[in-house]
Amino acid sequence: MNAETYCIAGRLRMLARIITGRYNDAFTHEGVTFAQAGLLMHIFAQPGVRQAELSKRLQIEKSAMSRDVQLLQKKGWLTDNLRSGLFLTEEGRLLAKRCHKIWKVLNHQVHEELDSDAVQGLSIFSAKVISLQKN
Amino acid sequence: MNAETYCIAGRLRMLARIITGRYNDAFTHEGVTFAQAGLLMHIFAQPGVRQAELSKRLQIEKSAMSRDVQLLQKKGWLTDNLRSGLFLTEEGRLLAKRCHKIWKVLNHQVHEELDSDAVQGLSIFSAKVISLQKN
DNA sequence: CAAACAAAGTTGCATATACAACTTCTCTTT
DNA sequence: AAAGAGAAGTTGTATATGCAACTTTGTTTG
Numbered sequence: 001m002n003a004e005t006y007c008i009a010g011r012l013r014m015l016a017r018i019i020t021g022r023y024n025d026a027f028t029h030e031g032v033t034f035a036q037a038g039l040l041m042h043i044f045a046q047p048g049v050r051q052a053e054l055s056k057r058l059q060i061e062k063s064a065m066s067r068d069v070q071l072l073q074k075k076g077w078l079t080d081n082l083r084s085g086l087f088l089t090e091e092g093r094l095l096a097k098r099c100h101k102i103w104k105v106l107n108h109q110v111h112e113e114l115d116s117d118a119v120q121g122l123s124i125f126s127a128k129v130i131s132l133q134k135n
Numbered sequence: 136m137n138a139e140t141y142c143i144a145g146r147l148r149m150l151a152r153i154i155t156g157r158y159n160d161a162f163t164h165e166g167v168t169f170a171q172a173g174l175l176m177h178i179f180a181q182p183g184v185r186q187a188e189l190s191k192r193l194q195i196e197k198s199a200m201s202r203d204v205q206l207l208q209k210k211g212w213l214t215d216n217l218r219s220g221l222f223l224t225e226e227g228r229l230l231a232k233r234c235h236k237i238w239k240v241l242n243h244q245v246h247e248e249l250d251s252d253a254v255q256g257l258s259i260f261s262a263k264v265i266s267l268q269k270n
Numbered sequence: 271c272a273a274a275c276a277a278a279g280t281t282g283c284a285t286a287t288a289c290a291a292c293t294t295c296t297c298t299t300t
Numbered sequence: 301a302a303a304g305a306g307a308a309g310t311t312g313t314a315t316a317t318g319c320a321a322c323t324t325t326g327t328t329t330g
Contacts, residue, residue, distance in 0.1 A: 005246050007238070008254070009151075009158040010173050011261055014194050016144075016151040017287075018264060023144040024288080033288095035316065038145050052278055059149050064317045066280055071315075083279065083325080103142070111140050114263050119143070121259035126146055128253035129153060152317075159318080168318095170286065187308055199287045201310055206285075218295080218309060 019110075026106045030098055037099040039068060040077060040088070044096035048085035059133075154245075161241045165233055172234040174203060175212060175223070179231035183220035194268075 023034035032040070042054060055065040069086060072078045077092030088096060111119055158169035167175070177193075178184060190200045204221060207213045212227030223231060246254055 005242055006258075007173070007242055008245050008249070008257065009154045009169055009242075010193075011257065012147065012151045012154050013170075013286095015261060015264055016147045017194050018268060019144045019147050021288080033315070034144055035148075038142070050278080055278095058145075059152050060316090061318050062279070063281080063319080066278095068316075070280090107140055107142055107144075110143050113267060114143070114260070118260045118263035121256035121263075122143065122146065123141075124256035125249070125253045125260070126150060128249050128256075129150055132248060133153060148316095156318080168285070185308080190308095195286090196288050197309070198289075198311080201308095203286075205310090 022110070023106065026102055027099065030095065030102065032095070032099065035068065036072060037096075037103065039072060040092060040096040041100055041103065043078070043086045043088055044093060044100070047087050050085055051082070054086075157245070158241065161237055162234065165230065165237065167230070167234065170203065171207060172231075172238065174207060175227060175231040176235055176238065178213070178221045178223055179228060179235070182222050185220055186217070189221075 020034055027034055027037050030037070038058075039054070042058075043049060051065050051069060052062065054060070055062045058065075060068070066082075069078060069082055072092070073080075073082060077089055077095060079087045079089055155169055162169055162172050165172070173193075174189070177189060186200050186204060187197065189195070190197045193200075195203070201217075204213060204217055207227070208215075208217060212224055212230060214222045214224055
């Protein structure tokens with residue numbers, strides 16, 4: 001390992017921009033961003049989940065989460081009362097299912113393109129960051 | 136390596152949020168975000184650099200870059216003509232130097248906290264993504 | 271029960287980011 | 301030099317994100 005310490009934050013942010021772009025492309029024809037699709041899939045998998053729970057799990061600030069879910073609701077994918085658990089509308093459920101299909105194929109493709117060393121590299125990094133996080 | 140393929144984009148975005156928060160904290164008392172500090176340091180290191188060049192290097196969309204540099208200018212850290220290369224004002228140079236001191240210490244701390252396996256994991260991942268990018 | 275407190279959610283404000291469309295700049299070729 | 305092409309930069313519009321302050325909701329306790 002060389003002594004030249006590159007910027008962890010800068011690198012991560014750049015990678016997130018690159019990969020987010022790739023995922024966004026895959027979802028454009030459904031009219032959603034990756035961030036929206038991700039939330040929809042989380043809510044689909046756990047109907048009634050609270051904002052606070054998603055906020056912790058995804059490490060998104062609660063006010064950002066509040067606005068994200070308001071947007072999903074405005075688009076007609078979430079039922080009315082956002083304060084007592086999140087539930088998909090029928091339209092939201094259908095969309096979430098289509099997103100999941102897209103995601104599954106795409107994520108598999110990306111895993112293959114990056115090869116297992118790269119993916120494992122990210123896993124190791126991720127595990128370490130998360131382990132420090134929980135303190 | 137297990138068969139359960141986690142979401143590369145989701146993971147990266149979460150990590151970027153976590154680490155960005157950490158870096159932002161370190162820069163708050165200078166009144167800059169990490170993103171701003173990073174740009175200042177790049178421009179300090181390469182006076183006269185073009186937006187297009189930074190845009191490619193950091194993989195930030197050109198319109199986003201345009202607004203980022205406009206903000207730096209509004210804050211008094213960049214000289215007038217943004218279309219013919221970016222130059223720091225005296226105030227900008229002083230700030231960039233202070234940011235670099237902060238960054239150096241912080242980035243070193245983070246490298247140590249994460250240990251070399253984690254950092255190397257990110258390097259491997261990063262190298263692979265960037266190699267695919269250049270096609 | 272009522273006041274106090276804590277947790278959850280929202281809103282004001284600011285920044286970071288992308289895509290599409292437009293403008294400006296630069297260079298080449300005639 | 302005029303025209304055209306392509307690169308660079310900007311602007312309109314929308315989303316994603318964070319911090320601080322506020323409101324609402326739920327729990328604890330005197």
